[in-house]
Amino acid sequence: MRIGGRGATNGPTIGYDRGFCFPLCLVNPFVMKPLRQQNRPVISYVPRVEPAPPEHAVKMDHFRDVWILRGKYVAFLLMGEHFRRSPAFSVPESAQRWANQVRQEGEIEA
Numbered sequence: 001m002r003i004g005g006r007g008a009t010n011g012p013t014i015g016y017d018r019g020f021c022f023p024l025c026l027v028n029p030f031v032m033k034p035l036r037q038q039n040r041p042v043i044s045y046v047p048r049v050e051p052a053p054p055e056h057a058v059k060m061d062h063f064r065d066v067w068i069l070r071g072k073y074v075a076f077l078l079m080g081e082h083f084r085r086s087p088a089f090s091v092p093e094s095a096q097r098w099a100n101q102v103r104q105e106g107e108i109e110a
Helices: 092-104
Strands: 066-069 072-079 082-085
Touching (some): 066 092, 072 092
Antiparallel strands (some): 072 082
C-alpha cells in the first residue's frame, strides 16, 4: 500500500517500496512445532460395537431394557454380539413396549 510520494524513503509515504523483500533468515524453522511427535506410534482407531449403552446412560430399575439417555428413554437390545437401539421415547413404558415387540417378532432370541 502506498500513499503519495515516489518511494518508501522519499517524502511522506506509507507502505513498502517495490524492491522490499522480507528476509527469510528472520523466520527460524526450529521455532515451528512438528505436526506430531516423531517417536510416538500411530494408534489405529478401533470402533466400539454401536449403539451400546454409553457409560453416562442410567439404567431404569423397573424395566428390563430401558436406559435414560439425555433426558429421554431408550431401549437397548443385545442381538448376538451387537446392540440394537430404539428411538428416543418420552415415556419409559413406550421404550419397553418397543423392546418387547422386537423380541416377539423373532428378531431376538430372549
